[in-house]
Amino acid sequence: MEFTFTQEQQALRQELADFLDRELTPEFMATVDYRPEEGLFSKEFSRKMGQARWIGVKWPREYGGRGVGPVEGTMVTEELVSRRAPIGYHYISERQFAPSIMQVGTTEQKAFFLPRIARGEMGIAIGYSEPNAGSDLANLQTRATPDGDDYIINGQKVWTSGAHRLDYIWLATRTNPDVPKHKGLSVFLFPLDLPGVTIRPLYTMAGGRFNEVFFDNVRVPRTCMMGEKDQGWYVVAVNLDFERSGIERLAEVRPVFEGLLELARKVARDGQALANMPLVRHRLAQLEIEYQIGRWMCYRVAWLQSQGKSPNYESSMSKAFGSEWGQRVAQAGCQLLGLYAPLTRESRWAQVSGEVAQSALSTLSDTIRGGTSEVQRNIMAQRGLGLPR
Ligand SMILES: Cc1cc2nc3c(=O)[nH]c(=O)nc-3n(C[C@H](O)[C@H](O)[C@H](O)COP(=O)(O)OP(=O)(O)OC[C@H]3O[C@@H](n4cnc5c(N)ncnc54)[C@H](O)[C@@H]3O)c2cc1C
Helix, strand or coil: CCCCCHHHHHHHHHHHHHHHHHCHHHHHHHEEECCCEEEECCCHHHHHHHCCCCCCCCCCCCHHCCCCHHHHHHHHHHHHHHHHCECCCCCHHHHHHHHHHHHHCCHHHHHHHHHHHHHCCEEEEEECCCCCCCCCCCHHCEEEECCCCCCEEEEEECCCCCCCCCCCEEEEEEEECCCHHHCCCCCCCCCCCCCCCCEEECCCCCCEEEEEEEEEEEEEEHHHHCCCCCCCCHHHHHHHHHHHCCCCHHHHHHHHHHHHHHHHHCCCCCCHHHHCCCHHHHHHHHHHHHHHHHHHHHHHHHHHCCCCCCHHHHHHHHHHHHHHHHHHHHHHHHHHHHHHHCCCCCCCCCHHHHHHHHHHHHHHHHHHCCCCCCCHHHHHHHCCCCCCC
């Protein structure tokens, strides 16, 4: 077993770093739409990434990718997110919907969606959760009823990230209410501006905008169905594994952690540098140990994928660990900064770019969205340890 990256992999990371050095100028970053918890968002940057072929690097070449593996894909995400690249417009489509389209899409669906995602011209929202279907997702009640060559959709989704500024929705619906709940689901992919779709804002305490999306007799052609009718549960399950295995939860908090390291070196308390205090040093060292563990968990998932496997409990493990690490960094930051912690970037007294309190609020939802930590632990217990359901 060798825990190093090959020369080709390091060269790819360097090529991306050079691209980011050129593009992420302070002038450009000042124009980027930044909203807490929603991610950095720039359609212009997504298009530039598409033009430079940085979207879908791990996809096969026939779909517009570079044909490199999942390990390289993880490296690219780590570099992008830790450098604060504004990838919010295309990232979810690239991370989880494109692979599902490759897996279950028809030739026409692949030809329509994949090039648009690769060019950074299409953002897709995740339409899974409902008021009574979160952890128990198979309980979802949004109905899709056949009507000639179309389906009529009625129901409600909740927490739909980005629905107010993305183009399409990947919607899980119930197409057969007369079979066990996991068996009667189907997925549709269609534009969010169809008649009958209403999007209402839902704000979190961190200030991020999420949405409730209502479907009132929305007519979609049958050709919008992704995969087989009533087989949607399997499409969703594989899709969630792609969502959970990402390195972005660690990478997005890494700059906050590095800000804390710098603060500890720079700031003195009672005449002693914070960095010299055993309690502080050990806390930071512990966080670094955990970061490295979390990082290798993500690369292990990518490596398993590169071996043709479909890591499932391994993805859950990395999701639970990465999202909880982010919360531990934010807590450590609040304790280190004391009364400075709540100051945001607008304050001239702010420390660590005013991100610590923001991070404490934003990282709270990381152990909920994409499946709660309890759900990830249930998956690990059952599929990883073989414990009963
Ligand atoms: C900021 C944010 C963004 C989101 N973005 C999206 C999105 O874009 N698209 C989307 O579809 N959804 C999204 N979600 C929804 C998210 O996936 C759900 O909130 C999550 O799956 C939990 O479901 P729930 O909120 O219904 O809580 P519940 O399922 O009601 O859970 C409540 C509590 O009970 C626990 N619990 C439930 N079942 C079990 C069990 N079997 N064993 C042990 N404990 C259990 C849970 O862990 C949790 O602590 C988002 C959520 C948030 C907060």
